[in-house]
Amino acid sequence: MSADSASTQTVATTLTDRRIESPAQLDTLRFDGDGLLPVVAHDARDGRVLMLAWANREALEQTLATRQVHFWSRSRGQLWLKGETSGNVLHLVSLHSDCDGDTVLARVHPAGPACHTLEPTCFGAATSPTLAQLWATLQARASERPEGSYTVRLLDDPNLRIKKLGEETAELIQALVQNDGSRATEEAADLLYHTLVALLASGIDLAQLLRELDQRS
Numbered sequence: 001m002s003a004d005s006a007s008t009q010t011v012a013t014t015l016t017d018r019r020i021e022s023p024a025q026l027d028t029l030r031f032d033g034d035g036l037l038p039v040v041a042h043d044a045r046d047g048r049v050l051m052l053a054w055a056n057r058e059a060l061e062q063t064l065a066t067r068q069v070h071f072w073s074r075s076r077g078q079l080w081l082k083g084e085t086s087g088n089v090l091h092l093v094s095l096h097s098d099c100d101g102d103t104v105l106a107r108v109h110p111a112g113p114a115c116h117t118l119e120p121t122c123f124g125a126a127t128s129p130t131l132a133q134l135w136a137t138l139q140a141r142a143s144e145r146p147e148g149s150y151t152v153r154l155l156d157d158p159n160l161r162i163k164k165l166g167e168e169t170a171e172l173i174q175a176l177v178q179n180d181g182s183r184a185t186e187e188a189a190d191l192l193y194h195t196l197v198a199l200l201a202s203g204i205d206l207a208q209l210l211r212e213l214d215q216r217s
Contacts, residue, residue: 018098023061029101029102029104032102038052041110043110050115050123051115052122054074055070058079063095067091069106083112089111091111138151151197154198155197161198165195
């Protein structure tokens with residue numbers, strides 16, 4: 001097993017060990033003097049940190065019971081369902097405590113923008129992983145259609161798209177057969193780029209691909 005694979009397996013095991021699946025497990029959490037702790041909402045599909053808010057035990061119990069994330073509003077002094085008014089709810093995938101038990105990670109599938117500003121995340125583009133940033137760039141090219149853009153050329157020419165997918169696949173295979181790690185990395189990046197362009201041209205959204213991968217994890 002590679003070092004990266006071992007690291008991934010360790011993280012997955014840690015998340016499983018600290019998973020909160022029942023109200024009884026909330027007894028292990030360390031709420032502050034006001035009975036609250038921070039909850040970090042994390043997009044289970046693409047890894048983005050969406051938002052941070054506070055929750056008490058009742059909010060976490062409601063989150064587990066309804067599978068939609070609830071928080072506690074410190075300003076209003078009341079329980080609130082994220083997205084109750086806007087419809088941009090956070091569908092719960094799983095809850096996990098941190099190593100100290102004083103913070104909770106909520107892995108979610110967001111139904112819409114997580115931020116009240118209608119941004120996907122309250123932390124801006126800096127938290128978007130590379131794949132999400134690349135997809136956003138491809139969407140911008142498709143919308144703005146800048147002159148001389150290779151992406152636009154691919155989007156407009158289905159024969160070229162298919163040809164390039166075949167070429168990049170063959171070049172990646174060749175690099176792997178020759179055990180050329182540097183070239184294989186470059187060819188894999190080329191193939192991923194051309195694959196995403198082809199998906200975009202076919203009307204397939206990145207979220208669909210990530211959902212499929214999430215089901216296989």
